[in-house]
Amino acid sequence: MNTTRRRSQRDYSLAFKLAVVDQVEKGEMTYKQAQERYGIQGRSTVLTWLRKHGQQDWSPAALLFVRKGAAMAKPDLPLTPEQRIKELEQQLDEANQKAQFFESVVDVLQKDYGCRVVKKRSGKSSRKSRSRA
Known part of the structure; x- marks a missing residue:
């Protein structure tokens, strides 16, 4: 057996x-x-x-x-300095690519469509405030 x-x-x-x-x-x-x-x-x-x-x-x-x-x-383990530097370099590279993209979009809008794109300063609104008397 x-x-x-x-x-x-x-x-x-x-x-x-x-x-x-x-x-x-x-x-x-x-x-x-x-x-x-x-x-x-x-x-x-x-x-x-x-x-x-x-x-x-x-x-x-x-x-x-x-x-x-x-x-x-x-996520709860601290990164080594080298890992943190690499992560920050990747974030910087991505931010630079985004900035270049947005700048090229603004250029196209200005050159091809004649639109003027102005960045508003923080704290300013597009509406005029009315004072109530």
Whole structure:
């Protein structure tokens, strides 16, 4: 009589789980490759380990954030100075591109349509205020 014992998550030691999670998070292999390499039967077992023991944020809000195309980083971890500089340089580059775009739109309006676009100073409204006597 051939009886095979069905394995469960309890059969894997915590050290083994952490080692697999570490390898997957470092990018050494995908979770499917880890599953094949170590003979892990369940399709979602490694994913469960990643959620429990990994460094990534698996909360619903974080997953929604990732689906929108944002970078996957923990928002509560402080950035290193190098990361902050890179982030600020990207924001500056984007702001410069927007400024160039808006300047070209103003130029087209002035040259092609004869419209004069004037930036209003803050605190000034386009309506004249009426004093009530």
